[in-house]
Amino acid sequence: MTCASRATVRGRHGRPDDEKYLYVGPWTHTGSAETYAGELDFGLGSQIDGHGVRLAWFDHHLKGLRSEVVDWSPVRIFTMGTGDGVRNVMDVQTENAEDYPGRINHGGYWRDEADWPLPGTAFTPYYLHGDGSLSPDSPGADVPPSTYSFDPKNPVRTIGGGISVGFRIMVSGAYDQRGRPDTYGFHRFQDALPLNTRADVLSFQTPALEADVEVTGPIEMHLWAASSAVDTDFTAKLIDVFPPREEYPEGLAMNITDSIIRARYRNGWDSEELMDRDGCTSWSSSCTPPPTSSSAAIGSGWTSAAATGPASTSTRIPVSRWDGTAHGRWRTSPSTTRPTTRRTWCCRWWRASPRSSSSRSCFLSSAKISRNRSRHASRSSRRS
Numbered sequence: 001m002t003c004a005s006r007a008t009v010r011g012r013h014g015r016p017d018d019e020k021y022l023y024v025g026p027w028t029h030t031g032s033a034e035t036y037a038g039e040l041d042f043g044l045g046s047q048i049d050g051h052g053v054r055l056a057w058f059d060h061h062l063k064g065l066r067s068e069v070v071d072w073s074p075v076r077i078f079t080m081g082t083g084d085g086v087r088n089v090m091d092v093q094t095e096n097a098e099d100y101p102g103r104i105n106h107g108g109y110w111r112d113e114a115d116w117p118l119p120g121t122a123f124t125p126y127y128l129h130g131d132g133s134l135s136p137d138s139p140g141a142d143v144p145p146s147t148y149s150f151d152p153k154n155p156v157r158t159i160g161g162g163i164s165v166g167f168r169i170m171v172s173g174a175y176d177q178r179g180r181p182d183t184y185g186f187h188r189f190q191d192a193l194p195l196n197t198r199a200d201v202l203s204f205q206t207p208a209l210e211a212d213v214e215v216t217g218p219i220e221m222h223l224w225a226a227s228s229a230v231d232t233d234f235t236a237k238l239i240d241v242f243p244p245r246e247e248y249p250e251g252l253a254m255n256i257t258d259s260i261i262r263a264r265y266r267n268g269w270d271s272e273e274l275m276d277r278d279g280c281t282s283w284s285s286s287c288t289p290p291p292t293s294s295s296a297a298i299g300s301g302w303t304s305a306a307a308t309g310p311a312s313t314s315t316r317i318p319v320s321r322w323d324g325t326a327h328g329r330w331r332t333s334p335s336t337t338r339p340t341t342r343r344t345w346c347c348r349w350w351r352a353s354p355r356s357s358s359s360r361s362c363f364l365s366s367a368k369i370s371r372n373r374s375r376h377a378s379r380s381s382r383r384s
Contacts, residue, residue: 036103077216081106132204132205152319152322178194215256216295
């Protein structure tokens, strides 16, 4: 059960709260048997036998058998962090190289809790400041806004995160937020620069932490923004900034969680409302959609950063239509017939070879093949 669904079903279906459980691990989609997510490894104790957990659940609730479920706490979560941060380079023997080959020893631990959010949680707002700082102090009323210009033909690329499909063109998990032009899974990067060097990405960062800090619970971005377009996208990303060390002399910027929201849906998915051009609008966005949460321990000397900007890569989230027209309306219109070639394009796109230079080139070549086949079929019918 996810954090959001647990809150939804609380008190429903005639079952008491002590029969509703929340189990949150550090994995990517279907990765509960792995010890890592992206470039971070959480240790051998982080993995679970997902099938075994489900079997114990069904044995207890469907067959009435006694299983490990009877000893579960209402909430069991994995807090990421507490590792030494050493990157274990392939083919180089380090202390933890056998357990964490080629990844950073990030560590973490399991904990049992009584409820979610955790009882006694201190919800702490952090504010974005015009000088690029991130602080619990509220900015003054006369501070000018932070601005950027966005070119929809050059969207910000996606690096890691909560990706559940499309692994041929995107990777999931935690990654240093910089481009990798020659690496499989990083779509269409032209350089190896950090994302926050782009003019259309705004970064806000805390000073180096003087003591260890734990971030556990739901994470939200409350945004006040104006745009010259009537519809656009805004993203928010919470980042754990690693200090420089021998293995990574420039430091690392590891994504913890992220979110994206389309302006027209700021009041809910069932209520569309375009923005007023250049009129300030406020809304909140839970990281990530659908709303989930995070638990991470950030060590002293580290910093936290928030980045906000325009839409993510069009391979993950299509860039919004700034004129206010919506994507995909032809898919649901009862009076519109879906073109046969579109269905063929989609199927062949996902079957593209991972060795291809880009998924877009495979997409276009498949479209060309489909059109040629359609023309050939038309000629055959004429001859007959």
